[in-house]
Amino acid sequence: MEEKSYFDGGLLSYIGWIILGSFITTCTFGICFPWAICMFYGWKINHTVIEGKRLKFNGTAMGLFGNWIKWLLLIVVTFGIYAFWVHIKLEQWKVKNTTFLN
Numbered sequence: 001m002e003e004k005s006y007f008d009g010g011l012l013s014y015i016g017w018i019i020l021g022s023f024i025t026t027c028t029f030g031i032c033f034p035w036a037i038c039m040f041y042g043w044k045i046n047h048t049v050i051e052g053k054r055l056k057f058n059g060t061a062m063g064l065f066g067n068w069i070k071w072l073l074l075i076v077v078t079f080g081i082y083a084f085w086v087h088i089k090l091e092q093w094k095v096k097n098t099t100f101l102n
Contacts, residue, residue: 003052009043017043034068035061037090045098059097067093 021036038061045057071089074082 005050005052007048009047013043032061034064037061038064041094045094050100054101056099056101057094057097058099059094063097064093 017040021040025033025036038057038059042057042059045055048055067089071082071086075086
């Protein structure tokens with residue numbers, strides 16, 4: 001028998017996390033943006049089940065913050081060219097910090 005894959009997150013919690021992440025990011029002038037990324041991505045991954053196995057996000061804002069500063073510096077030094085790689089680097093970091101719960 002094949003296990004099912006599904007997502008069990010709800011609309012109200014989605015809206016709540018978006019509002020909270022936006023508020024915190026705005027109030028800190030972007031400094032806490034890595035926290036908002038971790039919070040929202042954690043919600044998304046922790047509500048995902050693949051073939052009967054729930055995913056778990058283990059990343060932390062502090063773990064992302066160091067990379068974030070490095071990436072921003074590389075963007076400045078390369079006059080914006082490195083920005084094309086930041087999305088890929090962020091996805092790699094997310095996957096590196098995602099495991100199966102059970």
